[in-house]
Amino acid sequence: GAATAAASRPGGAAEAAGSPAQSREPRAVEQRVFVKIAPHAEKPELLARLKQLLQEHPGPVATVLFYEQQQKLLALSDDYRIKPSPTLFSDMEKMLGEGTVKIK
Incomplete structure (x- = not known):
């Protein structure tokens, strides 16, 4: 045999x-980046900037938005897969607030 x-x-x-x-x-166990969108961050222009930032860092990792107020998870399309880096995460946290970006 x-x-x-x-x-x-x-x-x-x-x-x-x-x-x-x-x-x-x-x-392989896929990592994803979870981005917490606090109520104050639910602004169309802010989310547009966030998406623009994500597209400047293309990579293999899927991005998921977590809307805190609605307790709603929104997986972004493959267009917004990113290459995680400390620079990217700090830029995202400057936009959205400290501790809003997690990779798991």
Whole structure:
């Protein structure tokens, strides 16, 4: 059987060890950036600036907005996937307030 051949190959065991996580989670565990939108930040011009900023840092990480007042999560489209960096996060927090940006 092919399975036994794979197991006897050096390195086969290591590959098998990695597979349970992958079968449960189609991709590598995906990080996302959560951006808290406080009531005072719910301004169209502010959100437009935020989106502009996100587009200046294209990357692999999805961005999710959390509207504090409505307790509502809004996942942004793939156009707003970003490359997280301390600079980007500090710019976002300058716009939206301290502690509003989390990556998890």
